[in-house]
Amino acid sequence: MKAIILAGGSGSRLWPLSREMYPKQLLSIDGDTSLLQATFNRLNSFIDAENILSITNIKHFSDVKLQLNKISKSAPVIAEPLGKNTAPAIACSLEYFKQNSNEDDIVIIVPSDHLIKDNAAFEKTVESAKSLADDGYIVTFGIKPSYPETGYGYIKTANSLQGGYKVEKFVEKPDLDTAKKYISEGNYYWNGGIFMAKISVLLEEFRKYCPKISANLEHLTFDNHLKIDYSIYENMPSISIDYAIMEKSDKIALVKLQSDWNDLGSWQSLYDVKEKDEQGNVITGKVVVDNVKNSFIYSQKELVAVSGLSDIILVETEDAIMACKRDESQNVKKLFEKLKESDTTKLHKTVFRPWGYYTCMNSGEGYLTKTICVLPKQKLSIQSHNYRSEHWVVLEGTAFVILDDKEYIVKAGDSIDIPLKAIHSLQNPYDTELKIIEVQKGDYISEDDIIRYNDIYGRV
């Protein structure tokens, strides 16, 4: 069996916790693992890591790889050169498996940013869907509606099949009355975007219903880095798998998802899955409340004090604070759109890297300061800058510094100058975290002023 994890996502729904460059699936929502990692682990309990393919946008590629590598080095990750909705991503992932294994294998396709806690019940559902998939069905996992949600698409089932139902049709997000009707009729399910089928069946349906995608697959090859060629991808239409295949194919079956499920599509849904205190509040971080009810107050860094408010969501992050009415938290997307040009929708102030993370502190005319943390046994690449000098002050731990042809050991409290154009590397070969302050100084300060020397030195 194979799996495809769709690890794209815009980061708008849980802003300011999620960002364009660090969307929801990369966040730890419930426990230590991210949603992506939890999705991977859920599949990994019955599918080998090398058969679980994740596909994501090039801009999230290194973060996705970084997170998955912590679980397994053999998990493949494909990079899309640009965002094209789900159908092209799924088609390319199927093509990858076609080229690398058996077309008759069953593949399960799942989003990376939903919360499912009962993994055993999920696996049971997979088991129960297998025979339908073997019989040539595309088996979608329907979620039994618990209330008349108007924000999801619904799937209408017809007569029973072995362990499931034949699907009559996919329907768009309904209005409230329609949603109520669906629920009372009993044969409607939420569309959670999880489905299983033979690789060959899905590829056949692509050929039949979406030849514009299918035709481009012929030229698709994967290099070592599994990056999809831009010229192939740009020719594909941007279309969802529902529009491309599911709503058209007559091979769709449905099994009822037996586990819990939450798409975490808004702060409200995150509130829903969290444990509440006696006042109905979910409180995280440095928070003080007085007469606050049924609210979600989240502090990442600074003190948040709230008095006399009910049914609100208030989220503090390093560089943005968001407050909204709890049951209108889907409107956070509107704020996100209004802020589209602002850095706070794109980046966190703290940026994670394979070797650790950095936080931008002050910036001004001709300078920028960062706090940099290098994890034990990690190092930054050997590099130089044409337009800026750097000055490092070690706060915690010990830095091993390569500077031109020399090596230096810089202890806490000590500092070192990295002149313009000097070839240098910041490394932490020790067992404790290294924290430094970096002061960048120059007429042009940008992440793109960097020349890497990995090949020349062969040390990194």
Added chain:
Amino acid sequence: MKAIILAGGSGSRLWPLSREMYPKQLLSIDGDTSLLQATFNRLNSFIDAENILSITNIKHFSDVKLQLNKISKSAPVIAEPLGKNTAPAIACSLEYFKQNSNEDDIVIIVPSDHLIKDNAAFEKTVESAKSLADDGYIVTFGIKPSYPETGYGYIKTANSLQGGYKVEKFVEKPDLDTAKKYISEGNYYWNGGIFMAKISVLLEEFRKYCPKISANLEHLTFDNHLKIDYSIYENMPSISIDYAIMEKSDKIALVKLQSDWNDLGSWQSLYDVKEKDEQGNVITGKVVVDNVKNSFIYSQKELVAVSGLSDIILVETEDAIMACKRDESQNVKKLFEKLKESDTTKLHKTVFRPWGYYTCMNSGEGYLTKTICVLPKQKLSIQSHNYRSEHWVVLEGTAFVILDDKEYIVKAGDSIDIPLKAIHSLQNPYDTELKIIEVQKGDYISEDDIIRYNDIYGRV
């Protein structure tokens, strides 16, 4: 004529904008000047600076002096060694004038943290109160109530006097029905805590009604720094001027305050005086709103985004975020009490000093980093530290550094080490601001690890 400005204040009402160490009167609420400075300027238009005495707690002494010195170097400031409510502060201030001028002079006593915009109307009220004060009355300035406020004390007037009224009695904060009755009766005024009288009359009333305070005045002397001796002050009862004198004396008259007046006693009252946009919002700083009404959103530093909320107050400062219901904003005091042990009620992250300001950035095991800004032509004292070394990196401007017996010029991008126990001073003799990062390193890092050498060197 003389004036006494009561410049104490706990900083709880407008938290987190105000702090225990930087209360409301020191803040700029409306324009460039602080409330204290605006109060001083209002009086200074008809009273000479050397006759306007400000009295404040020792912990605010340097900030009060710093702000007033920017207007006039000759304005005297008395420091109370501890907080004792208004009566002891007023008594000591009267004693200061008794020792330094004519007891028959009229003195006007005003709080430092109220907002009055129409200075001309205020001065008119002062003029109209003079003949009553000359006749031996203690003339309180009554504020005509505009609505049945339950948070203020009221003053009931009796028969008319020249330009005012005889006061029948002072009454405590009423409940809503009583407040409504007061307003319909028409002869009740809000007690704004502003009053005028002859110095001799007030001192006589202290002798009569508050001998415990009066007796201690005999021993009161003022040194050059105008600090009240602890042993004298601690013997005085902690009591308000209203309880001590106003409610007991039969010499109280009232003139109607002709100017606008707002005590800025809560975020709600601050909202009241601010100009609103079409949605009834007051918005300050980096704020984005969507469907927000009748709210006060204040951002000091980071982005604040609000959606779908009405009638709230949301305040962001560097290290604390406060949200509350607008018409219950007096409850901020409760949050403040809950947080009493936290640094965020006491200090701002950015601390102002006569020479500039500093902001604490990171701190950890054995280190603390600050951004320090030294204003042009300013310098820090010559000092040394027994338990920490320092490392300075210049970000902007140029530093003139005294280090033991040498002097150094440190330019932007350069750095200098200040070893343990080294005698040093950071100075900016130039015309532009100096900004540095300071990394403190040591086993014990505290503001109290400082030895100052001003006298030895005679240079500062």
